Amino acid sequence: xxxxxxxxxxxxxxxxxxxxxxxxxxxxxxxxxxxxxxxxxxxxxxxxxxxxxxxxxxxxxxxxxxxxxxxxxxxxxxxxxxxxxxxxxxxxxxxxxxxxxxxxxxxxxxxxxxxxxxxxxxxxxxxxxxxxxxxxxxxxxxxxxxxxxxxxxxxxxxxxxxxxxxxxxxxxxxxxxxxxxxxxxxxxxxxxxxxxxxxxxxxxxxxxxxxxxxxxxxxxxxxxxxxxxxxxxxxxxxxxxxxxxxxxxxxxxxxxxxxxxxxxxxxxxxxxxxxxxxxxxxxxxxxxxxxxxxxxxxxxxxxxxxxxxxxxxxxxxxxxxxxxxxxxxxxxxxxxxxxxxxxxxxxxxxxx
Numbered sequence: 361x362x363x364x365x366x367x368x369x370x371x372x373x374x375x376x377x378x379x380x381x382x383x384x385x386x387x388x389x390x391x392x393x394x395x396x397x398x399x400x401x402x403x404x405x406x407x408x409x410x411x412x413x414x415x416x417x418x419x420x421x422x423x424x425x426x427x428x429x430x431x432x433x434x435x436x437x438x439x440x441x442x443x444x445x446x447x448x449x450x451x452x453x454x455x456x457x458x459x460x461x462x463x464x465x466x467x468x469x470x471x472x473x474x475x476x477x478x479x480x481x482x483x484x485x486x487x488x489x490x491x492x493x494x495x496x497x498x499x500x501x502x503x504x505x506x507x508x509x510x511x512x513x514x515x516x517x518x519x520x521x522x523x524x525x526x527x528x529x530x531x532x533x534x535x536x537x538x539x540x541x542x543x544x545x546x547x548x549x550x551x552x553x554x555x556x557x558x559x560x561x562x563x564x565x566x567x568x569x570x571x572x573x574x575x576x577x578x579x580x581x582x583x584x585x586x587x588x589x590x591x592x593x594x595x596x597x598x599x600x601x602x603x604x605x606x607x608x609x610x611x612x613x614x615x616x617x618x619x620x621x622x623x624x625x626x627x628x629x630x631x632x633x634x635x636x637x638x639x640x641x642x643x644x645x646x647x648x649x650x651x652x653x654x655x656x657x658x659x660x661x662x663x664x665x666x667x668x669x670x671x672x673x674x675x676x677x678x679x680x681x682x683x684x685x686x687x688x689x690x691x692x693x694x695x696x697x698x699x700x701x702x703x704x705x706x707x708x709x710x711x712x
Contacts, residue, residue, distance in 0.1 A: 412527065433483055520710050555578055587689055643673045
């Protein structure tokens with residue numbers, strides 16, 4: 361343990377006690393979860409970020425859309441500013457205590473904008489901290505299927521299905537709670553999960569064994585899949601290039617698990633000669649751009665590559681002296697039909 365971690369350790373103990381007591385209060389009925397008029401599928405994490413949550417949210421939304429369901433994604437919109445269009449303002453509750461609904465296009469959250477760019481108008485979005493109020497408002501026109509994004513710890517809202525993702529490369533955040541480590545809750549919280557998806561792995565007995573100490577939930581696996589590599593020019597995305605056609609690249613990103621991004625690029629055949637990482641959801645500055653370009657040129661890179669999510673936080677680097685590329689990914693779930701069938705079966709068993 362480092363000196364900084366030692367100083368933060370008492371705060372981790374307090375945080376752990378608080379999260380445990382809060383979850384227990386909901387379990388015992390001392391605190392009440394609110395119920396939306398519809399089916400709520402929660403997709404969340406035990407740790408902070410980087411598990412592949414957004415691609416799994418996209419997967420669930422696509423499955424529901426294919427079945428003809430009217431879908432709402434309820435999301436906090438982390439680090440996004442509230443830029444509400446007139447229509448949304450007119451529909452929003454007047455009190456901040458009841459929440460507000462933003463359109464995805466109005467949100468500046470990188471995750472929300474990525475979801476909207478993939479799903480377009482096929483789903484609705486409730487963006488804001490009070491996801492119950494947003495869901496209740498959007499349910500008024502008849503929507504009754506909700507995906508609760510990053511919802512495992514959002515116990516204020518009752519759910520029908522709890523899907524929890526665990527990244528095989530960093531499964532339990534060093535087994536330390538925030539702020540010392542990356543765990544949001546103790547491992548024992550996995551007892552609440554209905555389904556557990558181990559991401560970035562096809563088979564991991566060690567992680568499975570650790571999960572089985574806490575939960576009997578069915579376990580599935582998911583691996584990252586490269587959809588496409590695109591060229592980015594003046595903020596416009598175009599082309600569909602094979603890894604062999606783009607030469608040596610310098611990778612940069614601001615995501616929850618940046619090492620996994622570089623690992624995946626190399627696994628897909630992209631030649632990476634260097635990398636630079638930033639905090640999750642980081643908004644790039646002109647200074648960042650200069651440092652990225654200097655490091656890339658020093659590494660002998662012929663171009664730059666980032667994630668699709670990073671595009672929404674970029675600034676002048678889009679007009680950089682080196683060509684810029686981004687990659688679009690998805691999650692390929694092993695035994696996907698079985699997972700979806702079990703989710704539907706659980707929903708039906710609850711009378712939904």
